[in-house]
Amino acid sequence: MSLWWLGLLLLPGLLFLLGRYAIWLPGRNPEWPRLMMLHRVTPAIAASGMNMPPARFEKLLQLLCKRNYVFVTVSELMDAADRRRHIALTFDDGFADNYHYAFPLLKKYGVKATIYLAPDIPDIEKLDLAQITEMAASGLVEFGAHTLHHVNLTRLAAGEAEREIRDSRARVAGLAGSCRSFAYPFGRFNAEHERMVAAAGYDSAVSTRKAVELIDAGNRFCLPRISTNGVMDGVQMRIALAKGRYRI
Numbered sequence: 001m002s003l004w005w006l007g008l009l010l011l012p013g014l015l016f017l018l019g020r021y022a023i024w025l026p027g028r029n030p031e032w033p034r035l036m037m038l039h040r041v042t043p044a045i046a047a048s049g050m051n052m053p054p055a056r057f058e059k060l061l062q063l064l065c066k067r068n069y070v071f072v073t074v075s076e077l078m079d080a081a082d083r084r085r086h087i088a089l090t091f092d093d094g095f096a097d098n099y100h101y102a103f104p105l106l107k108k109y110g111v112k113a114t115i116y117l118a119p120d121i122p123d124i125e126k127l128d129l130a131q132i133t134e135m136a137a138s139g140l141v142e143f144g145a146h147t148l149h150h151v152n153l154t155r156l157a158a159g160e161a162e163r164e165i166r167d168s169r170a171r172v173a174g175l176a177g178s179c180r181s182f183a184y185p186f187g188r189f190n191a192e193h194e195r196m197v198a199a200a201g202y203d204s205a206v207s208t209r210k211a212v213e214l215i216d217a218g219n220r221f222c223l224p225r226i227s228t229n230g231v232m233d234g235v236q237m238r239i240a241l242a243k244g245r246y247r248i
């Protein structure tokens with residue numbers, strides 16, 4: 001068999017690997033701050049884009065500790081004068097498993113995190129007031145808002161979107177003691193929503209843009225986050241940290 005044929009046979013496998021291990025993406029400055037997006041941490045369901053099981057989450061924390069990152073909440077990240085090697089872990093939606101499985105590991109490794117609550121999100125087992133209070137009191141966890149009902153803001157009339165943004169801040173502040181940061185559900189928003197978030201008194205907002213950037217006035221209401229997935233292996237974790245995403 002000629003080399004040409006061999007190449008043709010190997011090509012699909014090579015493209016498959018390059019799709020899942022995006023080593024070809026440009027690396028970002030390792031000193032730049034990082035935000036990471038997670039949702040659930042539970043052994044009860046399969047690993048997925050929404051769920052990083054506890055064993056995998058612990059591997060991620062061990063990698064981050066080994067890399068000497070400075071662990072901060074999102075608001076601490078915004079307040080920091082020097083953000084070099086700072087990393088903010090974030091969890092969207094406020095699943096109760098964040099308390100049962102992620103919080104013990106955060107305490108074990110002394111890692112901080114920010115949890116974005118949607119207080120009236122339907123159909124999920126949510127963190128309750130006692131759990132939120134205990135996590136907030138630990139000094140390791142900050143709570144932000146993710147709208148009241150976990151809505152796609154781009155599908156709402158302006159007044160409705162404004163209410164979801166403003167009222168969720170008051171509700172989360174009532175539950176957790178403070179609420180300074182916002183997360184756009186489904187990553188759906190536009191410049192008008194960024195202005196609403198600023199006007200509601202938040203001082204930052206996170207998006208689902210998969211990137212690593214310096215933080216400035218231009219992106220403080222659309223902060224990028226590194227994508228994670230419960231099935232990612234150690235190599236993919238390293239690629240994600242270096243580049244902002246690990247796959248196409």
Ligand SMILES: [Zn+2]
Nearest residue numbers: 092093185186
């Ligand atoms: Zn969400």
